[in-house]
Amino acid sequence: MRPVDILDRSKEKRVLIRLKNGAEITGILKAFDLHLNLWLEEAEERKEEKTVRLGSVFVRGDTVVFVSPE
Amino acid sequence: MRPVDILDRSKEKRVLIRLKNGAEITGILKAFDLHLNLWLEEAEERKEEKTVRLGSVFVRGDTVVFVSPE
Amino acid sequence: MRPVDILDRSKEKRVLIRLKNGAEITGILKAFDLHLNLWLEEAEERKEEKTVRLGSVFVRGDTVVFVSPE
Amino acid sequence: MRPVDILDRSKEKRVLIRLKNGAEITGILKAFDLHLNLWLEEAEERKEEKTVRLGSVFVRGDTVVFVSPE
Amino acid sequence: MRPVDILDRSKEKRVLIRLKNGAEITGILKAFDLHLNLWLEEAEERKEEKTVRLGSVFVRGDTVVFVSPE
């Protein structure tokens, strides 16, 4: 069992991502790679009180704190 | 399917880029490389209330939080 | 004896993780890898006064300050 | 087409560089390397309200956010 | 003589560790590796006015500023 197994199981499911800059992104996980770069669909960014609809988004792996399936 | 596929599909389209320093850049994505360095045309930087017209711009990959096609 | 031995012994036990952003995550350690990426179950994040239930979570190794079995 | 092509085309032209510390440097781009280290001539640094004339300057690549030809 | 020799001599002794986030950890040094990851027993974290008893702890090497035997 490896930590990335939890990402494999989360494919096509909605995940919550906490970023190093304090923002949160939620979306449907479509793909990830070894750097933990992520591709999400139907994504939204929440930071403080603000929500931004992103739709498709590529998130750079080195900005990620954690990924949690909802 | 890999996360960078979403960048491939976004070529010649307008993308929104969030940077680690909190700024946003939008522009037409012309090219990217493995470090996620990006080349944009017709680019603008927005930070807090200020907008700066950049035209052509090379964005260093390690400053990127996410890239989202508009 | 190597430092990671303490992680090996902590598998299937509850651990406290301090993150670089000041938050704390607790959960049952299921797996870790060489980058110190962690997979936790029954996880909770605490930051300042706020607690967020995460359930399953993948924590990126480079955001970790320390891991301590409870 | 690669992102660095835009730097190649900008040689001997004035470029605007935004740095991670929030400062801006403008100058004539003379050379760059794979780390994105830059050599500028007739350079100026602007930070908040202050302008400093630098003349020749070597800028370390890992401090760069973006480079834009003027 | 190499700098890590001082860590070798500190095994099974109480050490003071200053972390990049400003916190201090003290504990009995059990093991360290080439990344400067540390395993401590009977450890305590002190940050500002707060003390947290950790017992066993794995400290990630890249968060360490210095290690000093007491």
Place this chain on the structure above:
Amino acid sequence: MRPVDILDRSKEKRVLIRLKNGAEITGILKAFDLHLNLWLEEAEERKEEKTVRLGSVFVRGDTVVFVSPE
């Protein structure tokens, strides 16, 4: 022509170095290496209103923003 050529030409001359922590160091450049580590003589550090005479100093390359011959 490479960016480090400007450092080669600056040997035995006074250079201004801006650091990531906002400080400035000036001194006579004696040597540099591929990591951009620098050896200066007759060096001074200026930060906010304070000036510290350093004499000889080894500056770690990864703290450098730019180097400019005076």
Place this chain on the structure above:
Amino acid sequence: MRPVDILDRSKEKRVLIRLKNGAEITGILKAFDLHLNLWLEEAEERKEEKTVRLGSVFVRGDTVVFVSPE
């Protein structure tokens, strides 16, 4: 001549070390390695108004801004 030569010459002498977190450490330089990890004896840490006697200390190289023989 290489920048590390200045460290070689500083062995067994008192050096001043500025750290990225703003603290200063002084001590007798006993050893250093390629990562710029340092071993000091009779060391003291000064940060703002506070001085802490450390005695022997291992300083992690990536926290160093500069090293200057006194």
